[in-house]
Structures are given as C-alpha cells and as structure tokens.
Amino acid sequence: MPKPPYRRVAVIGVGLIGGSVALALRQRGLAKRVIGVVRSADRVQRVLDCGVVDEATADLESACGGADLVVVTTPVDSIARMAVEAAQHAAPDALVTDGGSTKAAIVAAIDAHWPTDGDGLAFVGAHPLAGGHLSGPDAARADLFEAAVTVLTPSAATPAAALRRARQFWEGLGSTVVEMSPERHDQLVALTSHVPHVAAAAVAATTPAEALALAATGWADTTRVAAGSPELWREILLANAAPIADGLRRLGQELEAYAAALDAGDGDAIQRLLEEGRQRRDALGS
Amino acid sequence: MPKPPYRRVAVIGVGLIGGSVALALRQRGLAKRVIGVVRSADRVQRVLDCGVVDEATADLESACGGADLVVVTTPVDSIARMAVEAAQHAAPDALVTDGGSTKAAIVAAIDAHWPTDGDGLAFVGAHPLAGGHLSGPDAARADLFEAAVTVLTPSAATPAAALRRARQFWEGLGSTVVEMSPERHDQLVALTSHVPHVAAAAVAATTPAEALALAATGWADTTRVAAGSPELWREILLANAAPIADGLRRLGQELEAYAAALDAGDGDAIQRLLEEGRQRRDALGS
Structure with a gap:
C-alpha cells in the first residue's frame, strides 16, 4: 500500500466543508492522521461522535504542530487569522489552504501577515463550490467534492510549487480545479x-x-x-x-x-x- | 361498483395540468368517459399516445356536447373564451371550471359573457397550486393534486350549489380546497x-x-x-x-x-x- 501523501492534517473548523474534507481524506487514504480543530473544548466530543476526524481539539497550536497540510474551513471573517496562526506552528514545508466563499480580503490579509517568504510554507486560497441545504459535521460527506468545482485564487505571492500542490490536494478530493485571481x-x-x-x-x-x-x-x-x-x-x-x-x-x-x-x-x-x-x-x- | 359521478368530461387543453386532471379522474373511477380537446388535429395522436384520455379531438363543440363537467386548462389568455364556448354546448346542468393561475380577469370575462343565468350551468374559477419543472401531457401524473392546495374563486355570480360541486370535484382529485375572491x-x-x-x-x-x-x-x-x-x-x-x-x-x-x-x-x-x-x-x- 503506498504511503499516504499527507502525514498530519489539521482541519480548522469542522462543519459541513471541514468535516467533508476530513472524511474524504481518510476514506481515500490520503492522510495518515486528521486532526479537527474546534472552537471550544465543549465541541470536541460532538465532532468525535460524528466520526469524521481521528482526533479533535480546541488547541490550534498543538493540532498544527508538525502538520504538513492545514485546511482552514471556519467562517470567512476568521480564516485569515486562523491561517496565519496555523502557519506559525505547521511544518516548514506545509501547505495551508482554505474553503472560504470570498477570497480577495482573505488572500490580501494573509499575504500581508504571512510569517515567511520562502518557497516552502505557503498559503493558497481555495473555494470549493460545494455545499447544500444542510450544515454542520453531521452533514459531512466524503463525496461532497466529487463533480464540484474548486476555485484556486493564487496571488503574486503564491509560489508556483504551492499552487501545484494545492491543485493536487483539491483534485485529490474529487473536485475539478479552476484558477483565477481573488478579485x-x-x-x-x-x-x-x-x-x-x-x-x-x-x-x-x-x-x-x-x-x-x-x-x-x-x-x-x-x-x-x-x-x-x-x-x-x-x-x-x-x-x-x-x-x-x-x-x-x-x-x-x-x-x-x-x-x-x-x-x-x-x-x-x-x-x-x-x-x-x-x-x-x-x-x-x- | 358505484356509478362514476361524471358521465362525460371534456378537458380543454391537455398539458401537464389537464392531462393530470384526466388521469386522476380515470384512475379514481370518477368519470365514465374523458375527452381531451387539443389545439389542432395534428396533436390528437400525441395525446392519445400518452394514455391520459379516452378520446381526443380538436373539435370543442363535439367534445363538450352533453358533457356534465368541463375543465379548461389552456393558457390563461384563452381560458375565458374556451369556457364560454364550452358552456354553449355542454349539458344544461354542467359544471365548468378551470386551472388558470390568474383569476380576476378570467372570472370577470366569463361572468360578462356567460350564456345563462340559471342555477344549473355554472362556472367556478379554480387554481390548483400544482405543477413542477416538467410540462406537457407526458409529464401528467394522477397524483399531481394530492397534497396540493386548490384555490376556488367564486364571484357574486357563482351559485352556491355550483361552488359546492366545484369543491367536491377538486377535493375528489386529492387537493385541499380554499376559497377566496378572484382579486x-x-x-x-x-x-x-x-x-x-x-x-x-x-x-x-x-x-x-x-x-x-x-x-x-x-x-x-x-x-x-x-x-x-x-x-x-x-x-x-x-x-x-x-x-x-x-x-x-x-x-x-x-x-x-x-x-x-x-x-x-x-x-x-x-x-x-x-x-x-x-x-x-x-x-x-x-
């Protein structure tokens, strides 16, 4: 059996999108371990009960420590803050991506506060056009991204290698990737x-x-x-x-x-x- | 087996609504014979092929001759004309009703041109709130009116007995009837x-x-x-x-x-x- 491409994945915000990312990664054998980061300790058990992640915690730092992939799927007004904070703890070559349904403000805020300017650790904005009438981790589905389009929104600061990795990740969940500017x-x-x-x-x-x-x-x-x-x-x-x-x-x-x-x-x-x-x-x- | 309540029914306009009225009448054993009236002779075979009516014709006069129930389900701009013409040929105690999704103009035009002022032959405006994304007699369903609301819109000219009969007819197809003015x-x-x-x-x-x-x-x-x-x-x-x-x-x-x-x-x-x-x-x- 081939080695999963991701060792340790942190999914920050385990709702419909985050839960489905976690489920899809696990069911497709793409990640060795998926850790869900929840808003507060009293949500840990609920997310574990849904069976979408291997582990759940409210401690972003410990979850992201050593992660080679971080997916931020919180509400749009907290994505930039979460992504920058996650980057400070993730592995030096980690890919950070998100699932926000708006992009220009998020990408600009992350570019402005990104902790490194190397070619390793990088953020690539993404918007999977998936969802439905239900919300929350109970509604998560491993096939949510199949037949869906995911838009990647690189900026001038996005390394080409990171963009390729982000494409590979979102295509790996089954979605069709298109690229355009955040604006x-x-x-x-x-x-x-x-x-x-x-x-x-x-x-x-x-x-x-x-x-x-x-x-x-x-x-x-x-x-x-x-x-x-x-x-x-x-x-x-x-x-x-x-x-x-x-x-x-x-x-x-x-x-x-x-x-x-x-x-x-x-x-x-x-x-x-x-x-x-x-x-x-x-x-x-x- | 009890006698069907309607001897001869003319359904004028055999699309989704008219076709479903015809199918529902026949499957529920409510009519001895259902005749579909189509726009032109070249449509007769298509409607017969759908199997929703016993008979199909482009001749409104012959279809309505002796009919004790006429249901007009043409587009809204021809309902009043069709209803008045049907009334001139139908049985003297016939109930004429329609399926139009607007009511005030139709009811006023019919009241103004109704051929009799007795208590027998009467028109009662109706709007079954049923439909869907499909149209045409191929999409007709005997259960289209089940769990649907049908609005009856009596005017000052509507005899109370006719209103009761119209309610009985639309309830007989499975719908829930409410009454209000056409306006x-x-x-x-x-x-x-x-x-x-x-x-x-x-x-x-x-x-x-x-x-x-x-x-x-x-x-x-x-x-x-x-x-x-x-x-x-x-x-x-x-x-x-x-x-x-x-x-x-x-x-x-x-x-x-x-x-x-x-x-x-x-x-x-x-x-x-x-x-x-x-x-x-x-x-x-x-």
Missing part, C-alpha cells in the same frame, strides 16, 4: 452566489405570512437558500460588499424593466426579458 | 408565484455567461423556475400586471436596503434583513 473570483461569485442569496432572502421577506398558504414549489425553490445562517451570510456579504451591491442594483434595474413593461402592458418586452432569463438558466441545466 | 387570489399569487418567477428570471439574466462555471446549487435552486415557458408566463404576468408590478417594486426596495447596508458596511442591518428572510422561509419548510 475575479469575488466578482463572479457575487453574481452566482451572493446576489442570488440576497434575492432569495428578499423574495421570502417580502412575501406576507398570510400568502404562504398559496406558496408552491416555485416559491420553495426560489427562496430555498434563504434558510442559510444569517450570521455566516452577514460575514460573507460584508467580505464582498462592493461587487454584491453592484449586482443587487443591476438586479433592481432588471426588476424595474419588468415593472415598467407591466405598467405599459408591453407583452413583447416581457417575453424578451423572460427569454433572456430562460436562455441563461438553460445554459446551466437542472 | 385576493391574484394579489397573493403575485407574491408567492409571479414575483418569484420574475426574480428567478432576472437573477438568471443578470448572471454573465462566463460566471456560470461557478454556479452551484444555490444559483440552480434560485433560478430554477426561470426555465418555464416565456410564452405562457408572458400571458400570466400580463393578466395580473398591477399586483406584480407593485410586488417587484417592493422587492427592488428590499434589494436596495441590502445594497445601502453593504455600502455602509452595516453588518447589523444586513443580519436583520437576512433574519427576516430566513424566518419567512422557515415558516414554509423545505
């Missing part, structure tokens, strides 16, 4: 993830409670992501504020175009707008 | 169905094609209904223009509230807005 990533996910999330929450909030008896599958689908955690999404939206605000105003203009066409009884204009939406929707598939 | 129905579905449809189409249209590689389940859910037929939805939106335009402008204000909070970096305001969306979403369930 480009944030602009695109503002439109594919953050604006749709706000739109879903806004549609839900502007539906009066007494109308819900008439809500069918269309309303349920359109608003589904609004069930996500407001605490987590607050930080995601704040970390990518300008592209999202732009996207929301562009969406507002599109809604006003419909409203104006409805005021004017202009069926052709309405159909043209609907065709544009359907074409883009059909380009994705179900 | 109230249209105001509520503007918010639970029409505004979400436009929002989905607008989110899809404002996502650049090059961003779709980063679209994950959130985008797919939020935009799913935008795959619906622009031709059908054009007529639905036009038939309920004012409440939808109001709802879209209210939604636009909500999006602007998020954009302003993002501009200001006001995390508390963002979280408050997200909480409102989640509360309303959670009130529905998955």
